[in-house]
Structures are given as structure tokens and as C-alpha cells.
Amino acid sequence: MNTIWQGRLDGEELLYHRIFQRVRQETNYDSITTNNFVLHGFAVDEGVRRNKGRQGAKNAPDIIRKNMANFPVIFPDFSLLDFGNITCEDNNLETTQNLLAKNVSKVLLKGGKSLVLGGGHEVTFGHYRGIRTAFPEHKIGIINFDAHFDNRQPEERIGASSGTGFWQISQEGEINSLHIGIQRNSNTLKLFDTAHQLGMKYILADELFFENLPSVYERVNELAESVDILYVTICMDVFNASIAPGVSASAYNGIFADAAFMHLYRHILRNEKLAALDIAEVNPDVDIQDRTSRLAASLANEWFMV
Template sequence: MKNYQNPNTELWTGRVSENKLYLHEKIKCIPLDLENLKNLKEKTFALLGYQCDEGVRRNQGRIGTSEGPDMIRRMLAPLANHFTDQVELLDVGNLTCTTGNLEETQQETSKAISILLKHKIFPILLGGGHDLAYSHYNGIKKQWPDKTIGIINLDAHFDLRKKINVGNSGTPFYQIASENSNFNYLCLGIQKAANNKELYKTAHNLKVHYIENTKFTIAHKSKINSILKEFIASVDYLYLTIDLDGFSSSVAPGVSAPSPTGFLVDIAMDSIHTICKSNKLISVDIVELNPKYDIDNCTAKLAARLIYNIISFI
């Protein structure tokens, strides 16, 4: 596989115990090879990194998110292991983009996701820019071309910019909509100040469902859950994508586009819990971590806890 790096065991370190008390002792680092994906447990989750900030660069963002995947792994490593032996956790390495060829990396990422899903492994993608979403969705569609896939995006941005010559971190969902007549997209946490009138117009034309950040709060929990459940009922499977720049910069300063008016952890976790308990969620990614601008690894730790809770909820 092009642009592929084997998992790095040195990222998984921490306290040593006799009974696998920590995640670094439970995780298995295996290359993304068909022979390695046999005889796995029913609940198997695979971490796959997307070491690419070319899409962010093209979108005039702050580069550095290619360092995100490995930093998330470092923050996951020391967490307490409360998962049963029936849960398998794998690190299957990274897809990289060192030459600026975003499109090639996206194609390889789609292939990798399709392979994992084919082997009934739950992919958890670590970004990397939000251009990952285009390849992630395509990987899912390769495996289930006839199923209705609902996209739920926790984000400050629609990411519905029109592709001009090449894609970037702001175009993935427009690209998906352009190539799929059955486009089902729900955004949670959209900020007016971060999306111009044309983007809102595009969202309305594509019949995008969304909740703005002023309403995406724990005080509106009941209404949000109602909207979520209605959307979930309308699709066969769910793909959840979490852009860390949707969170308030008080908890997520280390992103390409931080915002002090982003949403908080409580409502995000509550919504994620509803999504996970639907029995329709088949794949997840967490994107836009930029360790270069993080403070005391606050954002990386948030990403790690999100992953930890998603696995727990499922």
C-alpha cells in the first residue's frame, strides 16, 4: 500500500502492570495486512492515522495537523484499561502525505477503511485535516454501495466549499454531495461567524440538517436528541466525524481554527452517546488536532477521551 507506515510501538508506553491495567498494555500494533486481520474478536477497533495537512494548507489553514495521529496515541497510552477481553484494540499504522499528493493519500485511505470494514473491524481514524472525510466516506461506500450512509459532523464549519481544481479541508462534504445523489448530512455546532452566506445557501440547497452552536448546548439536550434520533432513523448506517475545532478553545486550543464560542464537552458527549447506542454507527474519525498550538496537550487529551468513550459506549 502506497504512503503507508507500520504502527510505531514506541508511542505506546506508560506504567507497567501484571494485568493489563493500561491501554498501552492492551493495544496490539499490527501492520495493515490481510493475514493479520484474521481470527479477531467480535468487538475489534482499529486506530488508523491520517498524517496529512496538505488539505489544511490548501485551505489557508495553520499546518501541523499531520502530527495529530501520533499525539493522540501518546495520550491514549496511559489511560486505564476497563475494557473486557472481548474487546480488541489495534493500532494499524498511518497513511502519510509527504509529497503534497493529497488525492493519492485519500485513495489509499479509502482502500484501508474498506479493508477494515470488510473484516468487520470498526475503524477509528485519527487526523489529520478534515479532507479525511472525503476518503473516509468513499471507503465506507466501497464496502456498502447500496446502503444509505448518514454523516453526522460535530464541527464549527459546514465544509461545503466548492472544489476549485483540487480539494482541501473545506471541501469534503461538497465533494461527497457532488458524487452521491443520496446525501444525508447532519452538522452539530455550526457557527454563523465561521460560515458565509454562500455556504449557508449551499447547505440549504443540499438539504443539510444542522444545529448552530448557540442551540448546541446541554440546555437543549432533549431537542437535540430528538433531531438526532429522527436523522438516525432515516439512514441505514452512520459515519461520525468530529472536528476538534468545533469545541470551545477553552478545551481545544490546539486546532487549525480555534474558536472561543465553540460547543462544550458535555453536550458533545451526550450526543455521541446517543449516536453510539443507535447500533448504526460503523466508523468514526477525529480530525484537525494541531499539537503545535496545543496547551499542555489539552486538545490531544480531549481527542483521546472521545475515542475512549466511543469505544466504551459501543
């Protein structure tokens, strides 16, 4: 019996369907058709360990799945293919990121929409590389909801981590990114300077309020119009600790999933160029009442409803 994808069964007719009734667990990438949502779990937090954060994010994908299972299905043609979890063997993060990239590229080349549930924010480099592999000639835009820039240069004896993803992406070519929710007290001047040097645009957490949405929309639209493909990555530590306590590095002054945020988030999700989304840094080991997992599940479900 599938113990992850279970929920309330109101009936078998389409009008009664919940997500768990429309999930198909798969191993064959040839089964993907255009506009299928395709899920991988990135059950990895080796990058968090290397970055000296609180480990536990590797346990998140299945818990997020459980919290997704009971959401109602909105569109009659909705389909979610679940390809299971990718794990990190022998602490070999680089090999694991490459495996994710390989699988994501297969999804996108089949016309599927890539959803990845982390895991640590080291998922970003693997997910991005998968998009780049599938579309090497396309200009890729990244919208990163995060309190941190994650643009540290890897340390020689440690290697890549959850904090190096955007520096790694910048080494692959021009970076086209907008980082939303950045905290001044979570990034050193060096990290701000690196962001400027690499051309990483950003919106501070303090700028995310309802009256300022027209300005924020303008900056989001500017990025979206300048690229061929959009990729959204969400680090759950961007949110206030009261609604997302279960993260590697909690933020007492993080943003809220309030009306202003949801208007912005849905605006981004409605963009036809959006091909990939991931959610990172849920740590069930330190979560309270599944608050962070539930929020992560809700954010994934929003993509299914636009």
C-alpha cells in the same frame, strides 16, 4: 521498543489492563475479526495548507495515541489493532485519500470498527469513500461535529482541501448528514445556502444546551433511523479555544465538552449502526499543554467504553 503505546503498568491481569496493553500493531488486514477496533493515523495536512489554515495537523496521530495509551480498559474482550500512519507524498492529497478509503473498506468488510486519527478534516472524504466502497448499496448517515460546513466547491487550480469534504461527498450521490456545532460567524451566507441546496441538516452551536437536548436527540435519532450505517466525524475546532487551543482555526465561542455535550455524544456512540469515527484538526504545533490532544484522545476512548 514501542515508544508510542506506553503507560503505567499496574499488572498483567485483565482487571489491571490499560489500552497500551491491548494494542496490537498490524499490517495484515486478514487478522481483523468482527468488532475489533481498527486504527489508522491520517498524518496529513495538505488539505489544510490548500485551505489556507495553520499547518501542523499531520503531526497529531502519534500524539493522540500517546494520550490514549493510559486509559483503563473497560471490557474484557476489547481489542485495538493499529495499522500505523498514512502520509501524503508529493502533496498528492487525492491519492492519499484514496489509499485511506481502500484501507478503511478492508476494515469494514472484515467486520471491524474504523477509527481514524487526523490530520486535517480532508480525512472526511477519504473515510466516507472507504465506507461507500465497502457498502455501495447502503444508506450512509454522517454526523459531523464542526463549526464549519466544509462544503466549499474545490477551486480549479487548488483542488480538494480540508474545506471541501461535504461538497465532494454530495457529488457521490444523496448526502445524509447532520452538522452539530455550526457557527454563524464561521460560515458565509453562501455556505449556508449550499448546505440548504445539498440537503445538509444542521444544529447551531447556540442550540447545544442541556434543556434543549430532547430536541437535539430527536434530530439525531431521525437521521440514525433513516440510514443503514452511521459515521461520526469530529473537527476539533468545534470546541472552545480554552479547551481546544491546538487547532487550525480556533473558536473563542466554540462548544464545551460539558455534561450536555457528553450526554449527546455518548447517545450517538451507543447506536448500533455506528461503524466509523474520526477526529480531525488537532494541531500539536500550536497546542497548549496537550489540551487538544488529550481531549481528542478522550473522545476516541469514549467509543471504547460504550
